[in-house]
Amino acid sequence: MITVDNVTVGYGTAGFIKAVDQVSLTINDNEILGIAGESGSGKSTLMRAVYGDFSTGLRIQSGTVTGRFEDARTGKVIEAQSSQFAPLWWDQLSYIPQGSMSVLNPLMKIEAQVVDGLPAREKQGSSRALRQRIADFLAGFGLEETVLDAYPHQLSGGMRQRVLVAIAAFVNPRLILADEPTTALDVVVQKKILLMMVEIQRRQRNSLVLVSHDLGVHYQITDRLVIMYQGRIVEQGPTAEVFANPQHDYTKNLIASLPRLHGKRAVEVVGASA
Amino acid sequence: MTGAPILEVQNLTRAYRKGGLFGGSSFKAVDNVSFTLPAEPQVFSIVGESGSGKTTIARMILRLVEPSEGSIRLLGRPLSGKSSDRIDNTEFRRLVQPIFQNPFEAFSAYLPVEFYLRRTALNLKIARNDAQAVEATDLALKSVGLSYERIRGKYIRQFSGGELQRISVARALIPKPKLIVADEPVSMVDASLRMSIVNLFRQIVEEQGVSFIYITHDLSTAYYLSDQVSIMNTGRVVESGAPTEILDNPTQAYTRELMAAIPTVGQRWGELADIDRKFGYADTRQKSASTHQTINHNA
Numbered sequence: 001m002i003t004v005d006n007v008t009v010g011y012g013t014a015g016f017i018k019a020v021d022q023v024s025l026t027i028n029d030n031e032i033l034g035i036a037g038e039s040g041s042g043k044s045t046l047m048r049a050v051y052g053d054f055s056t057g058l059r060i061q062s063g064t065v066t067g068r069f070e071d072a073r074t075g076k077v078i079e080a081q082s083s084q085f086a087p088l089w090w091d092q093l094s095y096i097p098q099g100s101m102s103v104l105n106p107l108m109k110i111e112a113q114v115v116d117g118l119p120a121r122e123k124q125g126s127s128r129a130l131r132q133r134i135a136d137f138l139a140g141f142g143l144e145e146t147v148l149d150a151y152p153h154q155l156s157g158g159m160r161q162r163v164l165v166a167i168a169a170f171v172n173p174r175l176i177l178a179d180e181p182t183t184a185l186d187v188v189v190q191k192k193i194l195l196m197m198v199e200i201q202r203r204q205r206n207s208l209v210l211v212s213h214d215l216g217v218h219y220q221i222t223d224r225l226v227i228m229y230q231g232r233i234v235e236q237g238p239t240a241e242v243f244a245n246p247q248h249d250y251t252k253n254l255i256a257s258l259p260r261l262h263g264k265r266a267v268e269v270v271g272a273s274a
Numbered sequence: 275m276t277g278a279p280i281l282e283v284q285n286l287t288r289a290y291r292k293g294g295l296f297g298g299s300s301f302k303a304v305d306n307v308s309f310t311l312p313a314e315p316q317v318f319s320i321v322g323e324s325g326s327g328k329t330t331i332a333r334m335i336l337r338l339v340e341p342s343e344g345s346i347r348l349l350g351r352p353l354s355g356k357s358s359d360r361i362d363n364t365e366f367r368r369l370v371q372p373i374f375q376n377p378f379e380a381f382s383a384y385l386p387v388e389f390y391l392r393r394t395a396l397n398l399k400i401a402r403n404d405a406q407a408v409e410a411t412d413l414a415l416k417s418v419g420l421s422y423e424r425i426r427g428k429y430i431r432q433f434s435g436g437e438l439q440r441i442s443v444a445r446a447l448i449p450k451p452k453l454i455v456a457d458e459p460v461s462m463v464d465a466s467l468r469m470s471i472v473n474l475f476r477q478i479v480e481e482q483g484v485s486f487i488y489i490t491h492d493l494s495t496a497y498y499l500s501d502q503v504s505i506m507n508t509g510r511v512v513e514s515g516a517p518t519e520i521l522d523n524p525t526q527a528y529t530r531e532l533m534a535a536i537p538t539v540g541q542r543w544g545e546l547a548d549i550d551r552k553f554g555y556a557d558t559r560q561k562s563a564s565t566h567q568t569i570n571h572n573a
């Protein structure tokens with residue numbers, strides 16, 4: 001699906017600030033790939049480079065990001081560098097950003113925003129039929145049709161985020177990139193959205209890349225896991241394997257610092273060191 | 275240690291009006307909540323989702339919102355009302371300090387961070403002059419593992435989220451308060467740094483005798499950190515007690531739902547297996563380990 005080959009990515013026009021440093025990875029067909037790491041580790045920059053969004057002064061200094069998309073309808077294979085991905089956005093690959101409020105237009109109802117992003121071929125036929133198709137799709141994830149008539153501020157944060165996930169999946173793209181899609185949300189809502197994303201991936205048999213700093217989320221839903229630290233990949237492998245047998249010290253620390261619902265508590269830890 | 279409880283919250287209710295100017299209805303964000311923090315320093319956690327009323331309780335304790343009904347007593351003295359032993363503002367702010375969710379919003383971007391710490395010392399009359407303010411600031415910063423020298427002249431964007439949150443903890447410690455109200459203090463902090471902040475809270479409780487009200491949606495850090503936990507749902511406390519008791523033996527369906535939604539490591543959600551089965555997806559987690567690799571950079 002996507003091959004990232006020894007890519008170095010950064011920002012700036014005058015100087016060059018490196019954010020991703022000599023990274024190589026593959027995104028396979030039909031898998032959920034997790035990317036973990038703390039803020040500043042380069043996860044989001046890598047995502048933007050894979051999505052091919054260079055509008056923010058992002059630049060690939062060396063290396064390549066190559067995509068190979070097979071059109072499900074025509075069977076035609078498209079091969080391109082990420083700088084040429086823009087015409088494929090939404091159709092072949094879509095992006096779910098973190099802040100749903102800053103992405104959705106506050107002055108447009110949800111229906112108009114969904115329709116706005118669709119490729120032209122989806123818009124053929126009557127707008128009523130299209131609305132019905134969108135409503136049916138949303139219903140599959142427990143979202144009622146009334147959502148379409150709401151403005152973003154009338155929905156809760158969790159609801160908005162589910163709408164974004166639904167928009168990203170509606171046209172059946174081959175690759176969905178989700179950058180911290182549940183970070184600001186409560187656990188109950190987070191679980192709903194994660195289950196929704198897994199269900200979409202299993203149904204559509206496409207690829208989902210999930211960026212999150214929460215290792216618990218990766219343990220739950222990803223098939224393969226990439227750990228980033230200071231712009232580099234320090235470890236990658238099947239998720240269960242990375243958790244069972246972490247190789248790099250940074251990964252070991254990350255796993256060790258996860259809070260658990262049973263076992264050791266701060267009273268014991270701090271009390272012991274004091 | 276004996277003495278008046280740090281905080282007594284009794285039948286606390288906060289109602290908001292909902293709907294039009296006429297008609298409309300009343301909505302209780304916090305509904306008849308009572309709890310007590312005894313004199314011994316400890317961490318009391320209030321756990322709930324958005325809309326559960328936990329932040330409204332925090333705001334009432336911080337005197338940012340007036341209760342509709344019920345009372346809050348700090349060290350035996352009323353926080354609101356007109357009685358003569360009501361705590362005045364300066365004294366209140368010396369006794370109770372807040373820590374908020376987003377440290378980048380807690381300080382202005384246009385002044386060096388240490389300015390706010392010195393201001394806190396001067397405003398609360400902890401220090402009489404600049405030299406004393408610097409001294410009080412340095413002392414507080416040292417107790418969170420930083421120092422005045424290290425942060426001097428720096429602006430918020432020159433710090434990481436974890437570091438800046440440590441600085442807001444230090445700011446709260448300057449007046450040597452009795453109680454710190456921390457509203458989601460680690461939800462913006464990276465997972466790898468979260469535990470170090472949580473451990474810092476415990477250290478402050480034990481070394482400086484400060485009590486914490488820890489407000490969070492994260493049951494796992496609440497379990498790890500606290501002496502008492504209250505679980506809130508739609509304005510009410512549904513369950514409270516020692517964290518080990520609650521988590522080992524939750525009596526309420528809501529508590530169980532909250533626990534089941536935490537993405538823990540070790541056991542996958544049952545729903546995921548259902549989805550895999552529904553779409554005939556083979557669990558790739560069983561695949562061989564041959565592709566697992568560490569990358570050693572020799573930079």
